Amino acid sequence: MSGTAGLALATRGLRKNYGSRHALDGLNLSVPMGVVYGFLGPNGAGKTTTMRVLTGLVHSDGGTVEVLGKPFKRGDRHRLFDVGALVESPTFYPYLSARANLRELAASGAHVPSKRIEELLDLVGLCDRANDKVQGYSMGMKQRLGIAAALLSDPKLLLLDEPANGLDPAGIVAMRDTLRALASQGKTVFISSHLLAEVQVMADVVGIVAAGKLVREGPLKELLSMQGVVKVRVRPNLVDSAIKSLQPLAAADRLIESDREEGWLAVHVSADRAEDVNQQLAGAGIFASGLESGTDLEMLFLELTGGQAVGGEGTFVGLGAPANGSATTGKETAA
Amino acid sequence: MRLFVSGLRKLVRRPASWVTLGMLVGLLALILIAVGGTANERVNATREAAAKSLITFPEAYDRILQFITGLGGLFAVIYGAAIAGSEWGWGTLKSAVARGESRVKYMLISYVSVAVMIGVGLLITFAVGVLAAIFAAHLANVSTSGLGDSATLGGLPERLLKGWFAVVEEGALGFTIATLARSQLAGIGVGIAFYFGESFATIVLPDIVKYLPFSVANAALATTSTSTGGGGIFAANTDVLSPDQALLLVGVWLIGALVVAAVFSDRAEITG
Ligand SMILES: Nc1ncnc2c1ncn2[C@@H]1O[C@H](COP(=O)(O)OP(=O)(O)OP(=O)(O)O)[C@@H](O)[C@H]1O
Ligand SMILES: [Mg+2]
Numbered sequence: 001m002s003g004t005a006g007l008a009l010a011t012r013g014l015r016k017n018y019g020s021r022h023a024l025d026g027l028n029l030s031v032p033m034g035v036v037y038g039f040l041g042p043n044g045a046g047k048t049t050t051m052r053v054l055t056g057l058v059h060s061d062g063g064t065v066e067v068l069g070k071p072f073k074r075g076d077r078h079r080l081f082d083v084g085a086l087v088e089s090p091t092f093y094p095y096l097s098a099r100a101n102l103r104e105l106a107a108s109g110a111h112v113p114s115k116r117i118e119e120l121l122d123l124v125g126l127c128d129r130a131n132d133k134v135q136g137y138s139m140g141m142k143q144r145l146g147i148a149a150a151l152l153s154d155p156k157l158l159l160l161d162e163p164a165n166g167l168d169p170a171g172i173v174a175m176r177d178t179l180r181a182l183a184s185q186g187k188t189v190f191i192s193s194h195l196l197a198e199v200q201v202m203a204d205v206v207g208i209v210a211a212g213k214l215v216r217e218g219p220l221k222e223l224l225s226m227q228g229v230v231k232v233r234v235r236p237n238l239v240d241s242a243i244k245s246l247q248p249l250a251a252a253d254r255l256i257e258s259d260r261e262e263g264w265l266a267v268h269v270s271a272d273r274a275e276d277v278n279q280q281l282a283g284a285g286i287f288a289s290g291l292e293s294g295t296d297l298e299m300l301f302l303e304l305t306g307g308q309a310v311g312g313e314g315t316f317v318g319l320g321a322p323a324n325g326s327a328t329t330g331k332e333t334a335a
Numbered sequence: 336m337r338l339f340v341s342g343l344r345k346l347v348r349r350p351a352s353w354v355t356l357g358m359l360v361g362l363l364a365l366i367l368i369a370v371g372g373t374a375n376e377r378v379n380a381t382r383e384a385a386a387k388s389l390i391t392f393p394e395a396y397d398r399i400l401q402f403i404t405g406l407g408g409l410f411a412v413i414y415g416a417a418i419a420g421s422e423w424g425w426g427t428l429k430s431a432v433a434r435g436e437s438r439v440k441y442m443l444i445s446y447v448s449v450a451v452m453i454g455v456g457l458l459i460t461f462a463v464g465v466l467a468a469i470f471a472a473h474l475a476n477v478s479t480s481g482l483g484d485s486a487t488l489g490g491l492p493e494r495l496l497k498g499w500f501a502v503v504e505e506g507a508l509g510f511t512i513a514t515l516a517r518s519q520l521a522g523i524g525v526g527i528a529f530y531f532g533e534s535f536a537t538i539v540l541p542d543i544v545k546y547l548p549f550s551v552a553n554a555a556l557a558t559t560s561t562s563t564g565g566g567g568i569f570a571a572n573t574d575v576l577s578p579d580q581a582l583l584l585v586g587v588w589l590i591g592a593l594v595v596a597a598v599f600s601d602r603a604e605i606t607g
Contacts, residue, residue, distance in 0.1 A: 109434025
């Protein structure tokens with residue numbers, strides 16, 4: 001495979017069909033070593049299918065996979081000894097306790113020292129309940145146990161399919177810290193999630209898939225710098241003149257009026273140009289009643305995956321996402 | 336070895352193991368005691384003799400063992416199906432495969448653990464059956480002097496081994512059916528249907544049915560005088576295979592079932 005040196009995970013032209021449905025349609029992923037990689041995509045985009053192929057649960061219909069620098073083909077199951085995975089939903093023997101479940105799981109695959117189980121129960125905060133049967137666990141507790149199970153053999157590559165499902169806020173924060181710590185130890189974390197705000201603070205690199213294909217991949221910072229936005233609110237009757245006055249700052253298709261919230265304009269310029277936007281408006285005698293700036297993964301996501309209704313003609317297009325997207329960081333508000 | 340020990344541990348801790356055994360043991364003890372309690376009230380002499388043979392030693396040893404392969408076969412099918420089906424239904428096979436475990440090894444070793452549990456269950460059931468038969472003999476005023484019959488006792492280990500082999504084959508059938516169905520419930524349902532289906536078919540197709548898995552399991556244990564044939568309790572007495580032929584076919588069915596389960600597990604897409 002070309003250009004896959006130094007990658008923890010690489011897929012080239014990966015295809016997978018379920019019957020006549022193309023779940024993966026030539027997927028090319030490049031996941032560098034030692035990063036947290038956010039694997040994003042709308043429902044049905046093929047994220048879980050990718051995880052299944054990567055863990056040998058289903059067999060691809062074409063393309064190649066490299067795991068930790070070596071080809072991963074049918075029958076290469078030993079490669080998975082260095083991989084930990086939580087695919088779709090955690091699975092356990094309901095009549096066994098958390099501790100017993102981890103112990104029995106550890107009997108398969110790579111060898112696991114028994115003290116590892118206690119460490120992990122502690123890590124995911126299940127020590128107190130470790131002897132209770134899993135059938136009595138809440139959803140979030142099962143999810144925690146699933147994360148512990150994925151970490152069982154201290155994997156070099158961790159594949160997590162929506163691991164935050166059902167976790168409480170403290171659990172999400174703890175998971176984020178754990179995953180960041182793993183990446184700082186040189187391990188690679190490949191995580192799919194719909195919690196874009198979470199991915200935005202956690203991931204180094206993101207890949208966005210739609211309909212089984214990669215639509216964008218790269219370091220999060222780079223992607224977001226291209227996706228800077230300054231949002232500004234003016235009186236509704238002044239929107240037209242505001243747009244006119246801001247035109248020197250942003251290309252026509254980068255200056256968007258919100259169709260949801262009256263008076264909000266999104267100016268797609270680097271997020272640190274909020275002052276310029278404000279100044280430009282003031283120069284035209286228009287005073288903003290609100291100003292926010294930031295970079296927004298959610299916006300990038302919606303744009304790339306078709307969540308945004310792109311009109312494409314004329315100067316202005318409707319904004320599918322709310323102008324003050326919840327995933328905005330570096331928010332500053334001016335009166 | 337790790338997998339085998341783990342497989343056994345999982346089965347020992349599983350309530351279904353002990354519920355299944357408890358039901359079989361309870362049923363056997365109940366029947367034997369009922370026979371003992373009523374043996375002398377029968378009007379028909381041949382029926383009385385038949386009933387008493389269940390509680391008269393040394394014949395009773397063999398009768399109890401045949402009862403276990405007959406009805407126990409049904410329990411083994413259900414048990415085998417429950418174990419295999421839950422691996423798919425609960426997704427625990429998925430977790431092992433994602434850890435790099437061999438699917439074939441995992442499934443086959445799971446069944447080896449089941450076979451060991453069947454062996455333990457057979458011994459327990461047999462022991463309880465003998466005790467119940469002794470008790471029943473006392474109830475019916477039947478002498479238990481044959482208990483220590485050395486010829487029968489000497490052959491007992493081999494008979495038990497054959498019985499175990501036969502029940503293991505029946506369990507493998509349930510195991511494979513549930514693997515194909517990827518479901519506990521479907522596996523158990525279809526397994527039971529096969530068991531009774533084979534019994535009923537004995538009436539119309541005895542020449543074919545005698546080669547089928549439940550019939551050969553019973554025939555493998557048959558002694559010339561007492562053959563049950565067919566799927567155990569419903570069986571009509573047909574010209575059954577010789578015990579040796581039947582034993583060979585038990586092996587064929589056992590291996591066949593496990594090969595099918597292994598190949599299917601290896602090929603299957605695990606998308607649950
Ligand atoms: N077992 C299956 N049988 C048939 N089609 C399937 C199966 N699993 C997934 N698909 C199809 O494959 C496509 C990709 O599904 P996948 O589960 O990979 O999506 P996803 O990105 O994980 O979505 P979500 O965000 O909802 O989890 C979908 O069109 C889905 O309908
Ligand atoms: Mg999914």
